[in-house]
Amino acid sequence: MYHKLMGCLASVREKTEFKPEAAVILGSGLGEFANEIRIADTISYEDIKGFPVSTVKGHAGRFVFGYVEETPVVIMQGRVHYYEGYPMSDVVLPTRLMGMMGAKKLLLTNAAGGCNPEFKPGDLMIISDHITTAVPSPLIGPNIDELGTRFPDMSEVYSRRLQEVIGACAKECGIKVQKGVYVQFTGPNYETPAEIGLARSWGADAVGMSTAVEAMAARHMGMEVCGISCITNMAAGISDVQLDHKEVQETADKVAKDFKKLVAEVIIHM
Numbered sequence: 001m002y003h004k005l006m007g008c009l010a011s012v013r014e015k016t017e018f019k020p021e022a023a024v025i026l027g028s029g030l031g032e033f034a035n036e037i038r039i040a041d042t043i044s045y046e047d048i049k050g051f052p053v054s055t056v057k058g059h060a061g062r063f064v065f066g067y068v069e070e071t072p073v074v075i076m077q078g079r080v081h082y083y084e085g086y087p088m089s090d091v092v093l094p095t096r097l098m099g100m101m102g103a104k105k106l107l108l109t110n111a112a113g114g115c116n117p118e119f120k121p122g123d124l125m126i127i128s129d130h131i132t133t134a135v136p137s138p139l140i141g142p143n144i145d146e147l148g149t150r151f152p153d154m155s156e157v158y159s160r161r162l163q164e165v166i167g168a169c170a171k172e173c174g175i176k177v178q179k180g181v182y183v184q185f186t187g188p189n190y191e192t193p194a195e196i197g198l199a200r201s202w203g204a205d206a207v208g209m210s211t212a213v214e215a216m217a218a219r220h221m222g223m224e225v226c227g228i229s230c231i232t233n234m235a236a237g238i239s240d241v242q243l244d245h246k247e248v249q250e251t252a253d254k255v256a257k258d259f260k261k262l263v264a265e266v267i268i269h270m
């Protein structure tokens, strides 16, 4: 795996010498954000040898390198999901690659279902912690000693400092934010009401199909991590409405303006 990562890094370095300070992964509905920064370079995933290319419609699939004010960032416009059929080590390859490009901090974003009944669709949630019990660890397999230790600590995956930064930025922008625990399921199906009941009993506030494993891989290699979920729908059984991807996209699009504003502010201050 380390060999593969080094191959991808060499492939990137043939195209750009850009050194990001921060890395950002854009979730559903947020993709446009990458087009609005001061772009220095872009690389399509398919031009990186060995890189897992996303199959989800509407995910552009490229790294965008550029500046948000003075901060050099690399942005993933389109991520890789476990449900597409890749091994978990490939799912987190792009995250690790951004770390190897030089990014010390990582901002994760996603669309998620709300399983906290006090949330409503359109809410933004600062991720305070996560549960990955329902998905394989991305760290299974021979440890990559070059990146981190075999048994990494996960007691503060989402940096308390960065959670405060997000809170302060939201206040500054006049955007209300929730805070809570994110649980990752494999997808691609939405969960059953019984599974959401289980997630609730575990202490989860939001449920999704990405993000937590990326956060874990980033922490393994010592990056400082934070995350924001857009609650696009109430999770199965929390409200009566049936779930469909269209509702998720529509809510994500409605909130996109605020979400983009918050993401820009966080990048500047992280």
Ligand code: HPA
Pocket: 111, 112, 113, 114, 190, 191, 207, 208, 209, 232, 233, 234, 235, 236, 243, 248
């Ligand atoms: N469940 C899982 N993933 C999701 C959901 C959901 O309800 N909404 C958006 N992503």
